[in-house]
Amino acid sequence: MNTNILVIGSGISGLTYAIKMAEQNPNLEIVMISKNNLLESNTRYAQGGIAVVSNFEKDSFDKHIEDTLIAGAGGCDEEVVRFVVKEGHERVKELIQWGAHFDTQSNGLHLTKEGGHSENRIVHHKDKTGLEIQQSLIKKIKTFSNISLLENHTLVDLITDHHSGSDYGRCYGAYVISNLKQEIIKISAQITVLSTGGAGQLFSHTTNPKNATGDGLGAAYRSKVFMERLPFVQFHPTALFPKINGNTFLISEAVRGEGALLKSLSGKRFMTEFHEKAELAPRDIVARAIAEVVNQSEADFVQLDCQTISEKDFENQFPTIKENCQKIGINPPEDPIPVIPAAHYFCGGISVNHFGETRMKGLFAIGECSYTGLHGANRLASNSLLESLVFSHRAALNSITQMKGKLPPKDFYNRLPEWKEEHYISNEKISAIGKMKKQLQKLMTAKVGIFKTSQGLIEAEMELKSIFIETQAIYRQNKLTLGICELRNMVSVAYLMIKQSQDLKQNMGVFYNQDYVE
Ligand code: SIN
Numbered sequence: 001m002n003t004n005i006l007v008i009g010s011g012i013s014g015l016t017y018a019i020k021m022a023e024q025n026p027n028l029e030i031v032m033i034s035k036n037n038l039l040e041s042n043t044r045y046a047q048g049g050i051a052v053v054s055n056f057e058k059d060s061f062d063k064h065i066e067d068t069l070i071a072g073a074g075g076c077d078e079e080v081v082r083f084v085v086k087e088g089h090e091r092v093k094e095l096i097q098w099g100a101h102f103d104t105q106s107n108g109l110h111l112t113k114e115g116g117h118s119e120n121r122i123v124h125h126k127d128k129t130g131l132e133i134q135q136s137l138i139k140k141i142k143t144f145s146n147i148s149l150l151e152n153h154t155l156v157d158l159i160t161d162h163h164s165g166s167d168y169g170r171c172y173g174a175y176v177i178s179n180l181k182q183e184i185i186k187i188s189a190q191i192t193v194l195s196t197g198g199a200g201q202l203f204s205h206t207t208n209p210k211n212a213t214g215d216g217l218g219a220a221y222r223s224k225v226f227m228e229r230l231p232f233v234q235f236h237p238t239a240l241f242p243k244i245n246g247n248t249f250l251i252s253e254a255v256r257g258e259g260a261l262l263k264s265l266s267g268k269r270f271m272t273e274f275h276e277k278a279e280l281a282p283r284d285i286v287a288r289a290i291a292e293v294v295n296q297s298e299a300d301f302v303q304l305d306c307q308t309i310s311e312k313d314f315e316n317q318f319p320t321i322k323e324n325c326q327k328i329g330i331n332p333p334e335d336p337i338p339v340i341p342a343a344h345y346f347c348g349g350i351s352v353n354h355f356g357e358t359r360m361k362g363l364f365a366i367g368e369c370s371y372t373g374l375h376g377a378n379r380l381a382s383n384s385l386l387e388s389l390v391f392s393h394r395a396a397l398n399s400i401t402q403m404k405g406k407l408p409p410k411d412f413y414n415r416l417p418e419w420k421e422e423h424y425i426s427n428e429k430i431s432a433i434g435k436m437k438k439q440l441q442k443l444m445t446a447k448v449g450i451f452k453t454s455q456g457l458i459e460a461e462m463e464l465k466s467i468f469i470e471t472q473a474i475y476r477q478n479k480l481t482l483g484i485c486e487l488r489n490m491v492s493v494a495y496l497m498i499k500q501s502q503d504l505k506q507n508m509g510v511f512y513n514q515d516y517v518e
Contacts, residue, residue: 002413003031005399006173006189008155008216010034011041012385013367014195015137016392021399022144030146031187033153033176035211038138042197042208042368046130047252048114049122051382052088055111059119061085068383071116071282072376073509080354080373084390091389092123099136101125113257114381116282122382127252127318133385152179155196155215156419156485158223158363159188164416168408171363175419179482184419190407191362191399194220198346198368199493204445205342207236207250216369218489220350221496226359228371229348230493231501234379234510235450237286239342240324241301248342249324251304253381256280258317259308262290263336265299284378284510287341291450294340301340306333341450345384347375347510356395364399366391377509421480429474433483440467440490448498452513461498467491
């Protein structure tokens with residue numbers, strides 16, 4: 001397959017970028033691959049909403065900028081924070097023009113609050129903002145005849161000089177695997193965009209869907225694309241305990257924004273002891289406090305007491321949360337919700353400039369797989385959808401400039417080699433993949449999770465080495481499958497996360513090594 005633009009990943013970033021490119025350039029051919037069906041992305045599960053200044057009487061860009069910098073714990077790039085907050089306003093307006101619906105009240109948009117925000121500024125659609133955005137973008141993207149959508153296809157590796165034997169120092173597209181037939185397809189492209197999300201599946205409890213296995217991060221690592229801040233994994237303080245059908249369900253921070261209180265099993269409110277903003281302290285502080293209370297008690301969870309919210313308001317604003325709680329016999333706001341922290345968001349990722357360009361020519365990264373400098377050491381709640389909108393727009397503008405520059409000749413792309421594979425299948429080995437994924441998740445949760453120690457990181461590196469050796473053996477001896485691809489990516493990301501954690505010598509935001517506490 002040959003195309004001008006290849007977009008890998010179909011969340012808010014990939015969809016927005018592809019729509020903008022198609023709209024401005026009807027002659028360009030764009031291929032978008034989606035790991036599952038188009039709807040199944042991390043975006044779909046975003047409950048809270050988009051943080052954006054819209055009530056200029058009470059709120060201001062400066063306040064949003066300050067909240068982002070405080071949450072980022074000294075790690076943000078202030079210039080990036082400034083332009084994202086300011087440009088976000090236009091981008092959200094555009095999203096509404098494209099068909100996304102957000103809750104309103106008599107004087108405009110209904111704005112809710114989340115941890116770390118000094119004002120109500122979260123634009124939302126009940127408790128399913130991501131789903132609303134995803135559905136409206138899918139509807140829009142299907143109107144473009146120059147976008148080909150390839151569902152159920154997963155990134156295997158980026159095509160680079162290593163494959164082509166050339167020295168342009170560029171990315172030339174990607175090898176992808178069809179999940180159903182497990183066939184490898186070569187897609188050559190002048191511009192490749194990674195919008196592949198994070199890797200929450202590295203941990204035992206995650207709010208991310210099953211497909212969040214760090215495919216873009218793993219492929220970028222193997223292509224030696226520069227990545228930073230991987231140890232900065234944000235744990236969302238409140239995920240429903242226990243899992244439902246093997247998935248950890250998010251309890252939006254907006255529930256605390258509307259007044260819900262965190263209590264130990266004995267009914268004692270504890271967040272007031274940890275931070276002046278109590279339940280609405282920055283996320284890293286709330287997540288660590290909950291983990292500490294859980295570790296010190298016999299219980300597996302703490303409780304979110306929602307009785308401060310009326311029955312009617314809860315039903316109106318949090319229908320999906322209510323429905324999911326009821327699946328485990330809990331009926332909020334009357335019953336307290338059992339919650340635990342869960343891996344939620346990668347603040348770090350593939351290093352990009354202000355236009356989403358990575359350090360490899362022809363390769364962009366947008367959304368959670370990228371590191372732009374906005375989130376620093378701890379992302380402010382609901383700033384991620386905002387970042388996606390702003391950077392997709394900027395990356396689209398820049399892609400056009402790049403396309404006008406000097407590119408390898410057309411026939412170079414036609415001559416790129418097919419994926420080479422001469423392996424045999426062994427079912428016994430393949431059944432080991434599930435077990436190894438679980439082993440990796442257990443290891444990362446215990447030693448590279450909310451609390452780390454220097455000794456724990458050394459042990460994690462050693463145990464990961466044996467998982468890596470086994471993974472490589474499976475990869476070399478078997479026909480490539482989706483399961484092998486995912487495991488290989490998870491191992492690569494885990495390795496980089498452990499090595500970068502060992503290099504960090506002080507605590508900052510979500511990164512917390514207990515040996516550095518005075
Ligand atoms: C939430 O609704 O609490 C999640 C929002 C976010 O992660 O920004």
